[in-house]
Amino acid sequence: MNPDTLLSWQLWAILSAVFAALTAIFAKVGVADINSDLATFIRTVVVLVALGGLLAATGKLVADGPIGPKTWTFLILSGLCTGASWLCYFRALKLGPASLVAPIDKLSVVLVVLFGVLFLGERPSGTEWIGIALIAAGAVIIALK
Template sequence: MTWVFWALLSAAFAAATALLAKVGVSGIDSNLATAIRTTVILVFTWAIALGLETHHGLAEIGRRSWLFLILSGICTGLSWLCYFRALQLGPASSVAPVDKLSVVLVIFGAWLFLGEHITPLKIGAASLITIGAAMLAFA
């Protein structure tokens, strides 16, 4: 299975996440909802790591990887807190497209910070994503 398969599966689960979270966040504090979701993710992912016995690699992780994984985790948590608050306040069909502007930010961040190649086609596609997200969010 290629990265495309896993990316499409990720998109399907992300869509389900938005729909399920919109229903789940109604009537409760969005921060509490995020904490519940995060706890489920914590238990679920550690169960997978333990079940597949990949946890043995913990001792081999270098300082740089730890630092960037911790920073990534903090950003994930902040993203989820903001996302759940946005879902609580707005329609899922508007919140999700704006959230997906992260795709555009990743394209340009990967170019600036990771040295990934950017082409006119990618710039055009990122522009279309931006326009599409705005149209979906505010239509």
Template sequence: MWFVFAVLSAVFAAATSILAKIGIEGVNSNLATAIRTVVVVLMAWGIVFITNTQGGVTEISKRSWIFLTLSGLATGASWLCYFKALQMGEASKVVTVDKFSIVLTLIMAAVFLHEQFTVKTIIGSILITVGTFVMIL
């Protein structure tokens, strides 16, 4: 089931890039990010209330709060940079560089989460890296 959600995530991410590129025209990138963020917050909390899971807030550990907050800050920084890049560059190139985050995630997962590199992940990382440079040149 995780794969279905991952594919849907990819589809929605692709739609996000195209819709954002069209919508950001003539709009300050920081303002556009703020508008997008409000929509995401409303949608996320709406789903929390629809699924009646809001009671779990009190059960979240201090450690989880810290790391979820840091993740939120990283997401915000990513979105601000992404929208600025999208405003300035071609969507196809911006998205290509943005998806290089896959390789960075693999490296960080190995360093911080002690996930193992396999021959497949090394080959895949090399191909993504080469592909990123081929796409943007």
């Protein structure tokens, strides 16, 4: 494998999609017999322990320099949104089929683009907008199943 491939954002994005898909399947089975909020808590503890272990093992548990207030603010907001998303996702998996919950959850892709345009000044191309519209249409079609 080309060393540059290991650093490409596309590879990491594909791996993220694979792990997100597995998350849905494993979570659907795992949440079947317990409260969805407790399931989310257990998952969160596992994430914290696993990531803490990885950071400790690689020597990256410390910052390269001071962490500024803006960084703290936005990481805290991101963490709160992650928690809210996970709670909603696990509740949806508890109540509905993974094959319908996950595609609707992926409307987040469409929202990321819209928020990126509104708040980050990103400018998707015409082709990219077509792709985003297809993602949105696909999620709506699946939701109307």
